[in-house]
Amino acid sequence: MSEGKQIWVLAEVLGGQVKPVSLEALHAGQTLGGELGATVTAVVATAPGAEIPEDVANCGVARVLHIQHAGLETFNSLALVEVLAPQVQSQNPEVVMMGATNHGKELAPALAARLGVGLATDCIEIHAEGGMLKARRPVYAGKAHITFQFGDTRPCILTLRPNVFRPGETPAGDAAPVETVTADIPENGLRLKVKEVVQAAGRKLDITEARIIVSGGMGMQKPENFQLLEELAEVLGAAVGASRPVVDNGWREYSNQVGQTGRTVSPDLYIACGISGAVQHLAGMSSSRCIVAINKDPNAPIFDVADYGIVGDVLEILPVMTAEFKKVLQK
């Protein structure tokens, strides 16, 4: 057991690899730890015998809490609540945080209800002032930001929007000690059976995890033209996103849809191609670091949020961009 104030960061580990967003959460945890005078514990829940990835143990955390149970082979929030609640109750961390992945978004509210504590989801900024924790998060499709302050109950639970709390180049530290806990999960924590985990076809990078996204809207005009986006994405190591009507038309898969009824993304670079910039689309991408818009209509609302705008025919511009990037990146 660790002395003093603790921040727990739940790291999602799958197949020996930690999710990038979990590394971001670990990084954010350490920054917050500095403000709160707290140490960071990386919490990893797996089936017995799974390895802890090196980058979790040596990213600067004080310790790794490795919770094991056969029921944790696949992610199972019902089981995780049963596993985590008693640990939290006995070790009293100030904060429990995790990435706002689909799994994190399910687990965090369940844990908050189980412990009877406060939760702020999909946060884009967190900090502590005089021991009080504040979290900022987008609301109303990103049209506003709300800042919450947590009350007296502990722990405060947070989920962090992916790609926002990106670590700089942190020098690898010494490997933190790993404490292994063999969990006991009551029968009712094992009521869900994950029968199959289906991987999306191909090499495709998930859009929520991509650093660069090239995204196509109705201005792409037909499904075949998405090949132009695929080519640019290939050169940039990007993922391909889409607006809703594109998905509704069956041109792209739903998992590629960016926006309020699709996915929320925050890449370093978002290239919007033939996308008008409706508020529901902006809801999913306006926290991107740099937005480039290509649209033939100079009055398209997407230009209001774009850092760089190109007015013109996307079908002509894309091949030129791809060729130029190829040259610059020497591919």
Add this chain to the structure above:
Amino acid sequence: MNILVCVKQVIDTGAAIEIKDGKVQSEGLPRVLNPYDEFAVEEAVRIKETDGESTVTLISMGPDNFKDTLRRGLAMGADKAVHLLDPAFEGLDSLGVAQVLAAGIRTLDHDLILCGRQAVDDDMAQVGPSLAVLLGMPFVSVITKLNLADDKKSAEVTRQIEGGSEIIETPLPAVLTCQKGLNEPRLPSLKGIMAAKKKEIAVLDAAAIGFDPATQGATANHITQVDLAKPPAR
């Protein structure tokens, strides 16, 4: 089967919003049934239409104008609605809302509870899983497919994850949160709209559901709003 669908009214996401004194000026803005809750209502109505015997009950906690949203769901084919309405429910954080819903739901028969993935105003995506834990039920969020077992004692659902999906079997009753892809919500027909006018909306207040404003009201919130502002300009 008794299917409960939790629905919330939200400001139409297309509407421009103004913020004054830390509040969104909602006066006069168009309000709609939360888009994700439409998937939930649609799925429930389809189950009923398929088995010809299930009952679909909508439940909503919110001010008086939430009745419009309940009518909309009734027009889509839900059978009846429960409106949790009491000044004591105002100003609650999401866990508080889940507590009110849980208290309301305990007074009703239920074999399956459907929610939306998230409400598109506050976007917390908290109420569904929190509600499930309060009710001691299993839960699966962001589902894109729902297949009930023949005996309706369990369900197989597909949920979206990063880079793929999971196929999960859950016993019932359970709380499921609905995601786009589950179905195509119908537009209410004229007949549906007329029929909805005659359907029952039962109103339950704090006392009726055993909710104690002193210990469970907004003073028990675990988070407080300290700021609401337009995002910084790019």
